[in-house]
Amino acid sequence: MGKLSIMLHDKCRNSKESTWPLRKYFRHGGRRDAAITIAQDQWNVEFSNLFIGHKIFHGAHSQIYHGKYKEEHVAIKFVKLRENDEKGTLTSLLETQFFREATYLPRLNHQNVVKFVAACKDTHFYMILTEYLQKGSLRVYLNKLKSKPICLEKVISFSLDIARGMEYVHAKGIIHRDLKPENVLVDEDSHLKIADFGISCKVSKCDSLRGTYRWMAPEMIKGKRYGRKVDVYSFGLILWELVDGKLPFQDMGPVQVAVAVADRNSRPIIPPHCPHVLGDLILQCWAFKPQQRPQFSHIVRVLEQLLDQSFSFHRF
Incomplete structure (x- = not known):
């Protein structure tokens, strides 16, 4: 089980499901984080309809999970920001990459380009959802x-x-x-x-x-x-x-x-x-x-x- 799944498990340890709605991970003190609400309005993410599955890739700064969003199989790229990035150099780079992908990909509609589904930006992480392709890269x-x-x-x-x-x-x-x-x-x-x-x-x-x-x-x-x-x-x-x-x-x-x-x-x-x-x-x-x-x-x-x-x- 990856770190993201563990976080979800901590929030949902009484759940009998093997995957959980992602919104449960984002609740702080009984209310949803304001940054998430903004992101939800901007990219129309409905967190109650997002479920996390198994991890399919682990990179230097990101993890990719197989999940479901509104009953559609998706690939979830999850980028967790480092707390010890004092100069903010890495955070700035990851933010740039996130915004470029979240800006360019929704504009592209072609059978040979992966389909954009949704995106989310929080103070501690970035996340992009695309169509899931079972055979990988x-x-x-x-x-x-x-x-x-x-x-x-x-x-x-x-x-x-x-x-x-x-x-x-x-x-x-x-x-x-x-x-x-x-x-x-x-x-x-x-x-x-x-x-x-x-x-x-x-x-x-x-x-x-x-x-x-x-x-x-x-x-x-x-x-x-x-x-x-x-x-x-x-x-x-x-x-x-x-x-x-x-x-x-x-x-x-x-x-x-x-x-x-x-x-x-x-x-x-x-x-x-x-x-x-x-x-x-x-x-x-x-x-x-x-x-x-x-x-x-x-x-x-x-x-x-x-x-x-x-x-x-x-x-x-």
Whole structure:
């Protein structure tokens, strides 16, 4: 049982249910916290309809639980603020990430982007509810394969889902900035959805927040001006991993990857079994100069043509 579940259990130790309405956790001295009431009005959260289940992920600053909200299965990202953050640096960072996700995600409505459900901000925690995808992240999916390559048709289908989702996100003027298998979710029909917009920014208002070195474009690593093409670079690394089955730069640590990519223009080796069209697309996506990388609209067209060719091959 995770810490959040323990807190709920302390408040509901007389309950016979295995999960509890979250509102019971938020009662202080017989009344609900004022901050919660404000958040409830802002994001329309009805805490009496929110139930916590088991924990499905534990990160450095957040935990994700499987729950139900108004009878809908949801993923609950719970960020508890540290009491010993005297300078408030971490709190400020987590608050920024929370507000970005709670601001951008409700504006996005696409089959390849995870659906926003609700959000809540309190003085001690932040919480975001999204649709629940039972198969978890693309990273979980790939780990289960244990570095075994995926069939070509699945590679094309997966990468097309990501490209379509990112084409839509970019059309909305948003840069994801942390596109990687951990932030791509798999639904029950094995379709992919872009998730985790905490590091995202508007094209016209990007700050110094950055994603993960292993998938980070060289211009971002160097702290230079950048735009939408940083996501295209990250997509190239994901496409390579789908083809090869291995973690990019798996023998290097994050800082080593940053130095190799930014200073030596290093990239993973395209495997010999990779079709030329996909290999060329990968090379274009992770080109050193952003202007040499394609737009996601072009990537979608290339992948759709490949998918059609794949179906034609199977028919004959």
